[in-house]
Amino acid sequence: ATAAARLACTAVAGSQGVEAADPWRTHTAYARIGLVGNPSDGFFGKTIAVAVSNWKASVRIRPSPRIVLEPHPVCDPHAFDSMEELHRAYSKQGYQGGIILLEATCKKFCEYCKKHQIDLSGKGGFTLQYDTNIPRQVGLAGSSALITATLNCLLDFYGLGEDAMPMPVRPSFVLSVEVEELSIQAGLQDRVIQTYQGCMFMDFAKEMLEARGHGAYERIPTSTLPPLWLAYVADPSNSGKIHSDVKARWQGGDAEVVAAMKTFARFTDEAHTSLLARDWASLGKLMESNFDLRRQIYGDACLGAANLAMVALAKELG
Template structure:
């Protein structure tokens, strides 16, 4: 990281920066000549402090000086003696030999897309919400070696039979969440190296658990990556200044797309990083200028009773594989117009949330689904998804797909009909639940967020 300004023992209020320089410097040969110039300008010995030389070199001479963020608790600023070094050496040796550190546990939550274009890859707008019903949880414990613990259900290496292997592999895929932990750790190390952040030589054991249903478009994979990243940041004392939220969402996406070749977009990662109810604008101008969009948390008070239903066996859920993106890239007017209309619906929904106009939101959710249906077609949406949509409409509920397929999210303002609808979905072999929105400002508990 290039140091652009340096202040030697600044007065209180002189700078808002919390970065402090420790007493280790490496000077290139061609920089040494500047020292005699500095000394000639400081005839009085009182002005000949090494820190003041550094301040002059950076601020006045504008030499290229680079720093590396150290993860330790250095406080050796000012007049320092041998006793200070001894105290810190004792502190860290005691820490290593003493009682084991407490585990770090972090959660990230499933999300539902409530409004907007079917994918954020179209420079559109979306509104999504994290839900407390389903989550991924990662636990990190400092250990002598680095260990990634397989999940007993999602990462099995022993099976009762070939049929068991077939059923589990069809539902869970290969290596479940273990590859997500490994890819996140790899990408984290790479990121810190590029950013000039030195990591302590500490090892850890990572394990995960999740109750997010697989293959139904609720962002289960990115939740595991997000929770893993939270643990690593806490363990290595990486702050929001080092890895800001918009960049964190990009990081999580890169883990999945670059490392694991998972087809994914930014929407899920943004809402899981920010948490709560989030409006997202992925306009081309914003993405090209900043590398990320505009992400705006929304008020979550007095939300209506959203519900979620998903197929208990999503293997034939009609996961959406279509040519819509290719049609969009080639400039097909029908698709271009649909994406513009998705953005309009999202802005109207944002106003409905602001005004708590839930009957208006019901209309907008239905329009959102019909627009999606018009460009993706029924064949692409799949019979399972369409069956759930038609079932919800029999009870007068708004309904749409919250993700890539396998689940539906809806809004039913009639409490009596909501109870009837739950029974009908369950009788049809679906899992049904009333959504518990996850509000980060109301749910800051312990070390989980």
């Protein structure tokens, strides 16, 4: 599957309903693409990523007598016309839909507010609904998009802003929902770009993360980006599911992996310079080098035959 990437260039503050009396408030987070540096965000590296509006996750919230998290009719199916339909649904998407992301976000949000002495009483209950068209399991960050949109709904509902949860802290909060509540192993890149949108340069230096709880995030004008064509495997069921030992190797001080993460960071610095100069030929070479290095340390089995064929086709076509 392919598409010309449409850039999500500005942060969405929350689009309200068309009618003033509509009680729903909606927040949206977009799919993302990693240009350069991935996967070093999980290894104190640097990355550049872009939010694209081709696909999005939207969550909406309104006051209600009790707190209600509504399952999605497609993503959280519980009624079927036949056993075959049930089998197809659970075989394709597993047993956990998107509702667990809303549940975990609300739980973690409550804990964050207690820790920071933020009073949530007096507002009554709320109802949350969600929708998403971000393809699952193809690397477009659909889970973190739903968590980000849910967080923005909660901040909006309780009238909380930068003083309660500063913008640079929000990606770290989203990551904590995934890692601590749902045991999803990930880095900060996706959460940063879905919080800030547009195009972002990110530095995840260890000393900054440990001292501040977040990295250094710099906006890159989207006008510096070349036209982007996005391709992904339409059916990822057998693509790249082999377990990787890169994290364990890095934690053990493996020289090859440690050096690779430093090289990813260097690629990112060079890509930053290329973008600002609108040197797209140089950017393209850095993107290829980034993939080649990732393939070297992760291996073909981990990346998946379909993904490798897709990249080979892109290179063949220039």
